[in-house]
Each structure stands twice: as C-alpha cells, then as structure tokens.
Amino acid sequence: MLKVQHIKKSYSTTTAVDDVSLEINEGEMLSLTGESGCGKSTLLRIIGGLEKPDSGSVFWEDQNISNWKPEKRKFGFVFQNLSLFPHLTVEKNVFFAISKENRTNKKLNELLGMTGMQGYEKRYPHELSGGQQQRVALARALAIDPRLLLLDEPFSSLDELVKEKIRKEVFDLLKELNITTIMVSHQAFDSFLMADKLVVMKEGRVLQTGIPIDVYQNPSSQYVSNFFGASVIIKGTNDQQKAHTSFGDIAIPNLPDKFSLCIRPENIVINTKDDYDISGIVKEKLFKGPHDVLTIQSPKMDEEFNLETERCSHEIGDPIFLKVPKDKILVFQ
Amino acid sequence: MKKLGGINIPSHSGWRLLGIITVVILLLPIWFVVSNSLSIETESWQQSVPRLLPLYLKNTSFLLAGICLISLLVGVSTAWFVTVYDFPFRKHFEWILILPLSIPTFINGIAYVGLTDYAGPIRIFLRSIGTDVYLDVMDHQGAIIIMSLVLYPYVYVASRAAFIMQSVSLIEVSRSLGQSMVKTFFKVSLPLSWPIIFSGLILVIMEVLNDYGVVQYFGIPTFTTGIFRAWLALGDLQTAILLSLVVLLFVLFLVVLDTFIQRGRKTSNENEDQIATRIPFQLKWVPFTICFLPVFFGFIVPVGQLIWWSILSSTSQVWLQSIEFMGNTSLLGLLSGLVVLFLAIVLSYSNRLTGNHWSSKTFSKLSMLGYAIPGAVIGIGIVTFIIWLNPNWIYSGIIALVFGYSARFFAVGYGQTDSGFQKIPSQLDDAASSLGKNSLTSLIKIHLPILKPVLIGGFIMVFVDIAKELPLTLILRPFNFETLATNAFQYAKDEMAPKSASSSLLIIFVSSIPVYFLNKIIK
Numbered sequence: 001m002l003k004v005q006h007i008k009k010s011y012s013t014t015t016a017v018d019d020v021s022l023e024i025n026e027g028e029m030l031s032l033t034g035e036s037g038c039g040k041s042t043l044l045r046i047i048g049g050l051e052k053p054d055s056g057s058v059f060w061e062d063q064n065i066s067n068w069k070p071e072k073r074k075f076g077f078v079f080q081n082l083s084l085f086p087h088l089t090v091e092k093n094v095f096f097a098i099s100k101e102n103r104t105n106k107k108l109n110e111l112l113g114m115t116g117m118q119g120y121e122k123r124y125p126h127e128l129s130g131g132q133q134q135r136v137a138l139a140r141a142l143a144i145d146p147r148l149l150l151l152d153e154p155f156s157s158l159d160e161l162v163k164e165k166i167r168k169e170v171f172d173l174l175k176e177l178n179i180t181t182i183m184v185s186h187q188a189f190d191s192f193l194m195a196d197k198l199v200v201m202k203e204g205r206v207l208q209t210g211i212p213i214d215v216y217q218n219p220s221s222q223y224v225s226n227f228f229g230a231s232v233i234i235k236g237t238n239d240q241q242k243a244h245t246s247f248g249d250i251a252i253p254n255l256p257d258k259f260s261l262c263i264r265p266e267n268i269v270i271n272t273k274d275d276y277d278i279s280g281i282v283k284e285k286l287f288k289g290p291h292d293v294l295t296i297q298s299p300k301m302d303e304e305f306n307l308e309t310e311r312c313s314h315e316i317g318d319p320i321f322l323k324v325p326k327d328k329i330l331v332f333q
Numbered sequence: 334m335k336k337l338g339g340i341n342i343p344s345h346s347g348w349r350l351l352g353i354i355t356v357v358i359l360l361l362p363i364w365f366v367v368s369n370s371l372s373i374e375t376e377s378w379q380q381s382v383p384r385l386l387p388l389y390l391k392n393t394s395f396l397l398a399g400i401c402l403i404s405l406l407v408g409v410s411t412a413w414f415v416t417v418y419d420f421p422f423r424k425h426f427e428w429i430l431i432l433p434l435s436i437p438t439f440i441n442g443i444a445y446v447g448l449t450d451y452a453g454p455i456r457i458f459l460r461s462i463g464t465d466v467y468l469d470v471m472d473h474q475g476a477i478i479i480m481s482l483v484l485y486p487y488v489y490v491a492s493r494a495a496f497i498m499q500s501v502s503l504i505e506v507s508r509s510l511g512q513s514m515v516k517t518f519f520k521v522s523l524p525l526s527w528p529i530i531f532s533g534l535i536l537v538i539m540e541v542l543n544d545y546g547v548v549q550y551f552g553i554p555t556f557t558t559g560i561f562r563a564w565l566a567l568g569d570l571q572t573a574i575l576l577s578l579v580v581l582l583f584v585l586f587l588v589v590l591d592t593f594i595q596r597g598r599k600t601s602n603e604n605e606d607q608i609a610t611r612i613p614f615q616l617k618w619v620p621f622t623i624c625f626l627p628v629f630f631g632f633i634v635p636v637g638q639l640i641w642w643s644i645l646s647s648t649s650q651v652w653l654q655s656i657e658f659m660g661n662t663s664l665l666g667l668l669s670g671l672v673v674l675f676l677a678i679v680l681s682y683s684n685r686l687t688g689n690h691w692s693s694k695t696f697s698k699l700s701m702l703g704y705a706i707p708g709a710v711i712g713i714g715i716v717t718f719i720i721w722l723n724p725n726w727i728y729s730g731i732i733a734l735v736f737g738y739s740a741r742f743f744a745v746g747y748g749q750t751d752s753g754f755q756k757i758p759s760q761l762d763d764a765a766s767s768l769g770k771n772s773l774t775s776l777i778k779i780h781l782p783i784l785k786p787v788l789i790g791g792f793i794m795v796f797v798d799i800a801k802e803l804p805l806t807l808i809l810r811p812f813n814f815e816t817l818a819t820n821a822f823q824y825a826k827d828e829m830a831p832k833s834a835s836s837s838l839l840i841i842f843v844s845s846i847p848v849y850f851l852n853k854i855i856k
Contacts, residue, residue: 097510
C-alpha cells in the first residue's frame, strides 16, 4: 500500500534520514523505533507530508505522492503532545474536519464509543486528563476514515500507569478496525505489544526490519541487541570455526574471523557448583519489587554484569555459579 | 506582627506608604477630570452635548472603524506570513515590519500631504510628462490610511507573538485532517490568537483616540480636537472636561472588555513546540509583496519625502534650530524618564516587600491606567489640578509637562521594571536581610545593579514615547517652548512643511531604537 523509496533528508549540519526504503501492507501495524535523533520522527513527518524529503519518493498504491500537501493525503496523525484544539469542545475537536451535514449523533457516538469517551462531548481539552486527551485525539484522527494512521510517540506524554492500559486499548481498536498504522516510539517495548513489523533505525538508516519477536531474539547487531535491553558480553576467539570462550568451545556455523558474543541476562541460569559455566561473586544486591538484581563479578568476564532473578538467597560476597545455554548465545560480526 | 523565633518580621509600612503615594500622584490628573465633571452645571451639559457630541462621535468612530480594519488586515496577514511561510527576505521582514511604528501619526500625515500636493514629487513628475491630477489626502479616508500605515505594527507585533507561541502541531494536525492552510488559519490559528491580537488592537485604538496632529491638520473634528478647541481656543474648561470624560469612559470600557476577552483565552497545556520548518510558499513573491507594501508606504515613502524636504530646505539655521529643539525634547525626556523610573522602582519594590496583598495588585494596575488615556485628557486633568491648587498660577511649565508625561507613560517604565523585579529570586532579599542589610541598602546594593539593563531599556522606551508625544505637550508646554514634535507640527500648520523635516527625521531616528527591543521581546 505505502511504499517509501530511498528517502534522504538532511538539515543544515545533520543527516536525519539517510536512504531509507520500506513498505507497509494493508491492515499492518509498523513500528519505527530507535534512540531519539535516529530520524524516525522525520521519516514519519515525510510520510505525512509535513516535511519534504531532499530526495526519494513516497508511493501510495503505486501513485507517487511525494509532492502532495498533507491536507490531500488523508493520513490521520496523532502527535506526542496531545494537540487537541484548546478552543474547541471534545465534540468539535472530533468533528473538526467533518462537514456540517455529516456531523450526526450516530457518528459522534460511534467515535467516542470506540475510544471510551462517551459523555465528554461538551468538555474542553483542559478539563481532560492526558489519557483522555489522547483518546479524543485518536477519535479525531479516525473521524476522517484515514487511509493510513500515523502515530508519533503517542503514549510518551502519559503517566506510566495509564500508558500501559491505553496502549493496549488503542492497539486492540486499531486491529479491530483493520487500520494500517505506522507508529514511532523511542521506547523499544512500546513496539512489541502488537506491531506486525518492527523497523529499528540508527543515525538515519534502517538497521533491521522484521517481526518484533524475531528482532528481539535474533538482533542483527550488537546495537540492536543492546537497544532491547542489557546484554552480557562474552569474550571469544575463532578457533577452527568454533568460538573459543573461557568456558568452553561453542560450534557456530559460518563463524567470521572477527565477531562478538553476548547473551541476554534472562537466559543465564543460576545453578549449583556441580554444573556451571561461569563462577563469580555477588558484588551487589538490589531489591527491586518483584525481583532482585544481582551485580556479579567473574574472573572469566571483562566487566561486571547485572542479573535479574526471582527473590534469591544469595547475599553480597557469596559465590555464585551460572549456566550459560550455548544455543542462546548471540553472535555478531 | 507575628513573632517568629523572637524575630520581628518587618512590616515595611514605610514602603507601603510610598507605594500608595506614588499611585495617588499618578492618578491625580484622571481623578480631577472625573471629580470635576460631577460638578459641571446642567446648563453646560445642555449647551454643548447635543451640539458637539454627535459630530465628534461620528468622526471618531468612523476613523476608529477604518483604522482598526486596515490595521487588522495588514498586521495579522503580515505576521501570519512571516511566522508560518518561507519566502525571500522573510527573516529581515520580522523586524522591518515594525519600523513604521517609529513615525508618529501626525508626521506621516505631514509627509503624505507634502507628497501629494502641488509642489510634491508626484505632481511634479506628472507635470513633467505633460499631465496633472488633483490629489487630496486630507479627508477621512486619507486620515484612515495614513494612520493605519504607522499603527498596524501594534497588531503585527501582537499577532506575531501569538502565532509564535502557538504550538505548531495544531497547524499540522489540522492539515493532516484535510484542512487547507487558509481553513487552518480561520479555524485554528486566528481564534486561538484573537485575545492577544485584540490587546494589540486596543493599543491602536488608544493611539487613534490620542491623535491630535492628523485630525487637526486635516480638519476632522474629533473628541481630541474638541477638547483642544474648548480649552485652548475658547477657554471653556467645563466642555473640555466633559469631552474628556466621554473618552475616559470609552477607554474604561475597552479595558474592561479586554479583561473579559483575556479571561476567555484558551491555551494549550502542552509544552509548546514552536515552528521549526516554515512552509515554502509556492508563489514566493506574493508574501514578499504583502510584507513589502506596508513597509514601503508606512516607512520608505514618508521617510523619503522627509529626506527630500530636508535636503530642499537644508540651511544651517534649520538644523541649529532642530538641535535646540532636540535639547528641549531631551531635557523633558530625561527628567520625565528619571521620574518614571524612580516611581516605578518605588512601586515595584514596595509591592515586592509588602507581598501579594490584593490592594497593592489593584493599585499597581490602576497606576498603569494613564497609558490608556489620551494625552489631551491628562493635560486637561493637570490644568484642572493646578487651577485647583491656586487659580493664579500659570498652569503651563516644565514641571507640569514632566508630571503629565509621567502620569501618561508610567506604565511603560513600570511594566519593564516590575517584570525585572519579578525575575530576581526572593531568596536574594532574604539573604541580604539575614546579613543585616536593611531594605533600602539591599535595594541600592543588590536589586538596582541587577536591574540596570532593564532600567535602561525602560528609560529608552519612555524617552521615545515622550519624543513622539504631541497633544499633551501642546497643552502644557511653557510659552515659546518648542520640542521636536511641536516644532514639526507648527511648521506644517503654518504651510512651511519642508522646514519641519529635520525635526521629524530626528524623532523618527530616536524612535527607531525601541524597534530593536520590541523585536527582541517577542523572540
């Protein structure tokens, strides 16, 4: 449906988007993610027509719409900062772009019903909470029957507690309505909940594209791996097509000469001293609500690393024995 | 007073008293107009009101309507283009568009009359190509256009500030919802900015009410000319007071209306994201022309005419005279500027020390009323006051003038000073008093040095307003005492307009200085 080809955009000194191409199919939800400044928002604004690319094209159903004004594209936009029109009531905000004759009660009830905002028709934005404002903003974008919905950090201005709930509701609604959506988020885990496709960007370029779980389990680079959470780096050298580590050799097909190994901390298992790969000492222990976080120092590792565990009996100074499942080790060039 | 750990919290009653005295002094002229109007005999009402009021009312409202309309059209549209679109020289237009403000209305009137009369460049040119047209700008429409050309910047500055403050995502949302830029302007930006634009428009209205030069020169009887005629020509103080009262009531109505409009102001509660990328305008010379025309007709043309005149009439005597008048203007500006600053510091500091008592807040608001009141009304108030003091005193003089200027322009200096004081953290005062400094010492040693740039800025703005002032000066100046403004006006009235050019140019030069400050403030 939407195709983006070789988009480039730079501002006076920085390159915001550097030769990005991507595609999204009908009903899909695509999530653009990466650290702030990676160009994801600029890319979204280019798709929405709010920004003009230096080169490259945007296609909608094989029609080049690169030069279309935003008002012609019929793409709904929901912004990070809950930009409801402060001088209009909820009802007038939702009906902002709807012609007088199409402003029916049925339509209003439908839109507010979907977003759980029925009964708030006559309120002004400043009388609503952040979460409520975001619901109205969504209803307003849905009111025009958008061909594509663009969400720019839609949840980042909400409280942690509300965020989880609204995110779930919004995603469920968009799936139910089968609306094609592109969402930008700098928080990696915003994307995982329901996105069909995940695009990780860095410095204006796409690093990896795929189904969220695949990207998480098989990150293409150390950067992507780190972006989705801490990883423990393991030292290793190439020893006749085997990765030689301090706790044994690991057979890895097509192992390049230069590589790095790491493992997600949640895959490391605390074991007994009879069967372990790494031993170490608990340097610190932090109580973190439902679980504990242990900081471990091991002679086999370069750096101390953190391990999140269930409540455990290890205390500071205790020896600890860890098992590293070899099939969970990630290899990067 | 409460005792806190055995320490007496200072009551600062001395400062409070000083603050109250300041406000009372500043309100005296207005009070004298109001109180004297109560004692006017009914005979006088019956005589003057039916005869004069309808005419003054008709002319004043016609001028106001026309000038407001044009100022809104020009000020809002230029501000919109400069803020939202990208076009050639956009960045320079940001401040160039304010420049016409440096030309007092009456000087613009003089320049345009000179431009279009028989000896003016337009008709000289027409005759040189063998034709001639009779041009007359000295009527209602002419006055409307001439005043709008130099007053629209008030609306421009206000609109621009409003558009800048507005979150850009509101415009973007509207566009993404399928609304064109024109629709977005009328449905989103204009309604949201209206309260701020309106406060700019109020300044325009007050300038029109204050204007004496243009309407007198063009022979359009308005309230201001009526006040002058009644007092200076007929010596009829009662009618002058009566007319002043009508203007006063109208101004009060405007102030109340503005309070209501500001209260209805809806602001977006998010952290405002300002416009970063401006939309390229496809026909890029259209916005350029829209921004260039008001500057051309509101600044370049009149200043060009004045320069041409000053070259024509340039003799050492004319310039020597202008320098003498410059000295008089500077003397008045310096004295009044210092008085305003002194009173502003006293009032701000007294408010700071005595806290946010409702009475001090209301009081300081009242003290700013003078700025809204036409110079002629304040002039009449001071005349009445002096006659009340001693009927045998000569009411005109330097002291009377300084008093008048201070009452009228106090708000300009006070606004600056007070916002400066509010930026100084109150812990500084506590630190000073804990070190054993009394309030006066800490004012002199701590606050004033910090406030120096603010005070200088405020002084310059008061000075410039005084240099441009005409009606108040005409009423209260000592006999044979000429300022740049009165000199320029007098020459023009006596059909010797070219000789007024050097004085006019000096005023415009001085008045251009605050354009720099204004542009900085809205950024």
